[in-house]
Amino acid sequence: MTKPGQSWPPTDTEPAVPHEDAPAPGSKLGVHYSHCFGCGDEVEAGLHIQSSVAEGPVVVSQFTVTEAHQGAPGLAHGGLLACAFDEALGSAVGNLLRKPSVTAKLETDFVRPVPVGSTLHIAAELDGVSGRKIYVSADGRLDAADGPVAVRARALFVTVGFEHFTTHGDKDALHKFGVSDKERPKDWDINP
């Protein structure tokens, strides 16, 4: 856990510059995989997070807490909130940098309870890049983009080759992500 006062990013970084093919500010981001627990439209009890690109290296996401997401009665489960942030942070990394990347470290500060029925407005910003390491952080505000902060998160994503997914996961992963062999060299930076 990064201690209060510890600098972030924890190492020297270069600015995180969005890829030339990254969606423009204002663009709505679609589902990256229909069975993704974070954004997938085929996961009934999933988080159904919707995201769009904002100004700067920022992606904003909304997550509405339902009864399927409870820990204590009427309150969101902390682990599910962490999942929502993983999705929101990963969406910023993947969509803005277009580098296949995975979460290596994720830390969350739970500042206020998040009730069922509320919507978290999550703003995830790319903070810097150091080689394969991508630092990204987010605030989640209750019920409005300028509402009170309920959750904060910081994460390290690490760029991987596409074989990470096809070797460790599903050999058809690229097809399921909607990334074709033809698109790969043009649309994605692969330099792990």
Ligand SMILES: CCCCCCCCCCCCCC(=O)SCCNC(=O)CCNC(=O)[C@H](O)C(C)(C)COP(=O)(O)OP(=O)(O)OC[C@H]1O[C@@H](n2cnc3c(N)ncnc32)[C@H](O)[C@@H]1OP(=O)(O)O
């Ligand atoms: C169109 C586009 C749409 C895209 C949308 C996408 C949306 C997606 C939304 C979904 C989002 C959900 C996303 C998900 O859920 S991703 C699923 C959850 N994550 C995983 O499963 C990842 C599992 N871990 C691994 O595979 C490996 O450990 C990785 C690949 C991460 C690194 O193993 P690898 O052997 O390759 O590399 P390395 O070990 O040399 O490490 C490299 C560097 O990183 C540093 N390091 C590593 N770990 C840590 C750590 N814990 N704290 C601090 N530092 C750490 C390390 O010191 C080194 O630094 P340096 O020595 O170089 O300085």
